[in-house]
Amino acid sequence: MKKWSFILSAFLLIGFIIPGTNDVMADDDGDDEYEEYNEYEMDDDDDEHEDDGHNDHEYRENNSNQPTHFWNLWSRDVTVQKGTLPFTEPTLSIFKNAEGVEKELFVIPNEGELLVPAKEIAELLGSQTTFYRNSKIVLMEKDNYELIVKAGTNAAYENKLKTPMPAKAMFYEQSVYVPISVVTNALGYRAEWDDQGKSFLISKLTY
Template identity: 40%
Template sequence: MKNKLLKYGIFIIVLFFAFQSVVNIASADDHYKGDRYYYPKYEKSDKNNYFEKFDKHDHDDDDDDYKWKGEYEQEGNYKNLQQNTVQPSYWNVWTRDTHISISNNLPVEEAKKVSFNLNGKTEKLLVFPSNGQLLVSGEKMAKLFGIKSKYYEQSRILELSNGQEELIVRAGTNAAYENMVKTPMPAKALSYEKTVYLPISVIANAFGYSVDWDEANETFILEQFY
């Protein structure tokens, strides 16, 4: 009888510790999906659930930034880039490269409304100079291009799409998701007027447009290159 009671007691203790282990694992898993860690590695996320979950939390941007030449120099780590040739940055070309210098030659040097011309249609949009780039409203540029846009206010994310082409940008970071691939932008996106402002080069080039400056008419000229 004593042996049976002993075996029964040992069985209860084993079950108790097994249950505790399961609870701890579940808790750790919940923590991993918390604010700090859940923000996408977009290619691993279920796109249909991604924004719904993202809007419920305030996430860190730490893993969503790319370092540029100037930032490496400030931190004394410029030697990390010496093996790569640092390319000049262009306000109208999205090189998708982090090894670039900051452009100081901008056609617009203060925030103001400027004319954009596409296929003979002209529209004035607000332009912000920022870190050697010119930022424009992603939603207004999307309207000009005739492509879809959707803004997620709580997470400050702008989703742009045209057929199979997709661009997703979050204000406060210099990372964009271009067709599900995390790609560096030449400047951080900006949150303003309840939307996201991003570099002209990024939105134009991502959807197949070139952008040039007509000095005589103070107008940006947009042309489709494919």
């Protein structure tokens, strides 16, 4: 009996002395880099924002008089009036950036918005991007600006500030699709539809 008591005491002592002995190993899914974003609640933003005493929308005051019914403007409002889309069926379209570089991307009309692959459109705008495949999250960084979007939610993070998107991001063919206005406007651009050329023309925003 004393022998078993000694062995049990020894195991308990080891557990206290050696750090991590009682910790459960986390599953390694290849998304270790995403750990730093676990603090974010990437859930839907349909509900009212919590009032924590800070004016989270203070930086948006300059946009308060802008119309909210265009597919190419990100109003950053939960409720937006939807406008007319240039087309209503998913299609491959040509995108031309401000430098004249062209790229063909798949566009999906959904919820009154035009959804485009976030990583591809951001890279066309000169953004550094990271795609966390298992988490279905895209991180875009440009000129000290950071934008994070996740498939299945309508909440984005602008410089760690939770901001509503006009439609949910979706995961399709190994890409995270988001409203075109979210990425273009966030990175300082606007996309216009050229009906004659059947393409999107991207130009820099003027402030």
